[in-house]
Amino acid sequence: MTTEAHIIVNDLTMAYGDFIIQQGLNFTVNKEDIFILMGASGCGKSTLLRHLVGLKSPAKGSVFYQDIDFWRASEQEKSLIMRRNGILYQSGALWSAMTLAENIALPLGEYTNLGKAEIQELASLKLALVGLSGFENYYPSEISGGMQKRAGLARAIALDPEILFFDEPSAGLDPISAKLLDDLILELRDSLGATLVIVTHELASIFAIGNNSVFLDPESKTMIASGDPKLLLKECDDSRVRQFLTRGKNK
Amino acid sequence: MPKPHLQCQYHILPHKNGCLELQLSGDWVIGNNLPSMNDVQTQLDQDPATTHIKISSTELGMWDSRLVSFILILTKSLNDKKIAFDISGLPSGTKSLLKLATAVPERTGVRKTRQQKSFLEILGSGAINTISETKAILSFIGEIWLSFFRFIQGKARFRYQDFWLVIQECGPNALPIVTLISLLIGLILAFIGAIQLQLFGADIYVANLVAIGMTREMGAMMTAIIMAGRTGAAFAAKLGTMQVNEEINALNTMGIAALDFLVLPRILALVLMMPLLTIYSNIIGILGGMWVAVTMLDISLIEYYLQTKQSITLVDCATGIIKSLVFGLLIAGIGCMSGLKCGRSSAAVGEATTTAVVRSIVSIVVADSIFTILFQSLGI
Ligand SMILES: Nc1ncnc2c1ncn2[C@@H]1O[C@H](COP(=O)(O)OP(=O)(O)OP(=O)(O)O)[C@@H](O)[C@H]1O
Ligand SMILES: [Mg+2]
Numbered sequence: 001m002t003t004e005a006h007i008i009v010n011d012l013t014m015a016y017g018d019f020i021i022q023q024g025l026n027f028t029v030n031k032e033d034i035f036i037l038m039g040a041s042g043c044g045k046s047t048l049l050r051h052l053v054g055l056k057s058p059a060k061g062s063v064f065y066q067d068i069d070f071w072r073a074s075e076q077e078k079s080l081i082m083r084r085n086g087i088l089y090q091s092g093a094l095w096s097a098m099t100l101a102e103n104i105a106l107p108l109g110e111y112t113n114l115g116k117a118e119i120q121e122l123a124s125l126k127l128a129l130v131g132l133s134g135f136e137n138y139y140p141s142e143i144s145g146g147m148q149k150r151a152g153l154a155r156a157i158a159l160d161p162e163i164l165f166f167d168e169p170s171a172g173l174d175p176i177s178a179k180l181l182d183d184l185i186l187e188l189r190d191s192l193g194a195t196l197v198i199v200t201h202e203l204a205s206i207f208a209i210g211n212n213s214v215f216l217d218p219e220s221k222t223m224i225a226s227g228d229p230k231l232l233l234k235e236c237d238d239s240r241v242r243q244f245l246t247r248g249k250n251k
Numbered sequence: 252m253p254k255p256h257l258q259c260q261y262h263i264l265p266h267k268n269g270c271l272e273l274q275l276s277g278d279w280v281i282g283n284n285l286p287s288m289n290d291v292q293t294q295l296d297q298d299p300a301t302t303h304i305k306i307s308s309t310e311l312g313m314w315d316s317r318l319v320s321f322i323l324i325l326t327k328s329l330n331d332k333k334i335a336f337d338i339s340g341l342p343s344g345t346k347s348l349l350k351l352a353t354a355v356p357e358r359t360g361v362r363k364t365r366q367q368k369s370f371l372e373i374l375g376s377g378a379i380n381t382i383s384e385t386k387a388i389l390s391f392i393g394e395i396w397l398s399f400f401r402f403i404q405g406k407a408r409f410r411y412q413d414f415w416l417v418i419q420e421c422g423p424n425a426l427p428i429v430t431l432i433s434l435l436i437g438l439i440l441a442f443i444g445a446i447q448l449q450l451f452g453a454d455i456y457v458a459n460l461v462a463i464g465m466t467r468e469m470g471a472m473m474t475a476i477i478m479a480g481r482t483g484a485a486f487a488a489k490l491g492t493m494q495v496n497e498e499i500n501a502l503n504t505m506g507i508a509a510l511d512f513l514v515l516p517r518i519l520a521l522v523l524m525m526p527l528l529t530i531y532s533n534i535i536g537i538l539g540g541m542w543v544a545v546t547m548l549d550i551s552l553i554e555y556y557l558q559t560k561q562s563i564t565l566v567d568c569a570t571g572i573i574k575s576l577v578f579g580l581l582i583a584g585i586g587c588m589s590g591l592k593c594g595r596s597s598a599a600v601g602e603a604t605t606t607a608v609v610r611s612i613v614s615i616v617v618a619d620s621i622f623t624i625l626f627q628s629l630g631i
Contacts, residue, residue, distance in 0.1 A: 096495070097598035112281050118320075122281075125320040129348070131355030137363040141495075141595035160281060160315045184351055191344025192315055 039216035086161035276310035303335035437539025461540030487607035490590025525579030
């Protein structure tokens with residue numbers, strides 16, 4: 001496997017106004033990594049994701065995409081980078097006035113020269129991949145919460161992006177769908193060569209698919225561990241990380 | 252720099268024993284032009300004895316979900332024709348994606364097709380909608396009354412904090428726009444009046460025209476239209492967004508009636524504020540008229556003031572204020588009702604807001620006409 005760096009985070013400080021969420025973040029996401037962001041609720045995982053995808057500018061530090069400093073790049077470079085990302089938001093963020101098929105068709109129509117029928121075929125495929133075949137003509141308000149999450153996922157992978165950012169993709173899914181989702185994530189990496197950055201609390205899937213991670217701590221407001229989650233479980237001495245990875249059994 | 256894509260295509264190689272081989276070559280990716288599936292179809296028509304098709308991908312370059320979707324559709328159409336399809340020659344990644352795409356079979360009966368409605372259907376459902384909407388309006392009015400009685404008995408639950416916020420929003424915060432519009436209306440009335448009245452030297456009657464026009468009609472009417480666009484729309488958008496986020500459901504399931512908690516304070520606030528705004532609007536309008544009269548017509552301030560005072564009675568002012576009370580009730584009621592009935596999408600919020608403004612303005616004008624006829628026949 002290649003170990004080319006895809007995203008490099010350099011001394012990043014995140015803040016809302018004067019309120020610092022996390023500081024001193026340094027880590028590298030390699031190509032074809034499945035990179036897990038973990039930490040207690042409210043520690044700033046979604047905020048970190050927002051910094052990585054270019055929605056919120058850092059209070060200090062920088063985010064590099066390969067060798068481009070994202071926050072100092074020109075608007076054109078920024079939009080090129082953003083276009084290659086696929087993002088699943090924590091709340092789904094589907095466009096509520098469009099059907100699921102239209103949600104997926106919108107980026108395809110904007111960024112490819114495919115015909116209408118081909119776009120429909122691709123939209124159906126993406127919905128099938130997340131287990132929603134047949135729901136093309138449903139509006140987001142007509143499907144369940146877990147289904148909305150999966151539809152958001154289908155939209156995120158619409159353009160076969162190079163980097164996928166998933167914010168809690170398995171929240172609200174039954175165990176079987178969650179397992180299928182893990183398979184899909186592995187397949188997106190192995191077949192399409194995608195890099196994945198995933199926020200998740202699902203221990204089973206952290207160990208099953210993650211090969212690198214950072215652990216954010218809300219008390220010290222910085223990362224206190226990083227590396228392969230399986231190794232962290234074996235080797236990390238920090239009690240906060242151990243508690244998290246063992247569901248609080250190791251006091 | 253990304254390389255240009257190789258042209259993607261397939262060749263059909265007929266084999267013995269009714270077997271066709273489909274040889275894929277080139278880059279099967281989203282940015283590339285895919286060959287049409289018709290060639291397979293033609294080949295099958297020529298070779299009716301074909302029993303199975305095998306795929307080979309030794310020449311295949313890059314691929315992405317475009318290839319997966321092509322194979323998926325081909326599989327479906329071959330299945331329908333009962334022709335075996337051997338995909339073992341595909342790259343293993345494609346095969347596993349195909350497996351994932353078919354892992355969850357389509358649930359039966361979920362697929363929706365959107366049909367074109369016939370004219371009769373549209374007419375019929377329109378009529379049914381009108382009836383049910385009328386019922387909804389009537390029951391909304393009824394519920395507001397019940398809620399109002401609960402309020403009088405001190406049983407309605409709402410936060411006074413919210414009430415004051417709404418008061419501020421639809422009272423003091425509306426003053427700048429009401430000032431501007433009323434001043435201009437006063438100016439316009441005086442201008443038009445001045446030109447006509449000057450013809451027979453009755454300049455001084457500009458004061459009567461402006462005073463009566465503002466107090467009886469324009470003050471209440473213009474304020475109402477401003478408030479419909481400003482506050483009625485805000486009510487509809489706010490309640491509509493709460494409906495989209497299920498906040499209204501959350502209130503109802505906690506045993507807090509949305510009507511008491513959200514609608515009642517808004518209606519009370521607007522009904523209280525409308526007469527005050529109207530009185531303010533009247534005064535500003537008269538000042539506007541005075542400005543025109545003094546600068547254009549050689550009428551002194553004192554003359555204008557005395558003429559105005561003489562021309563309007565308390566009854567004139569009262570008619571405007573009564574109207575404004577009713578307008579306030581209409582605007583707040585319609586705004587809140589549109590918001591509460593909002594569907595659960597962003598487009599529905601937009602629709603609710605539009606409906607609120609359009610209906611408020613229509614009902615304001617209709618109510619105003621009714622009042623005019625009523626006052627006329629009562630001789631007020
Ligand atoms: N728009 C905002 N303005 C101010 N503070 C915010 C904003 N959004 C989030 N925060 C704060 O930032 C912190 C981190 O929020 P974030 O959403 O990143 O948490 P999270 O790690 O994703 O939590 P969860 O696992 O519950 O989703 C929280 O303490 C929150 O109060
Ligand atoms: Mg979050």
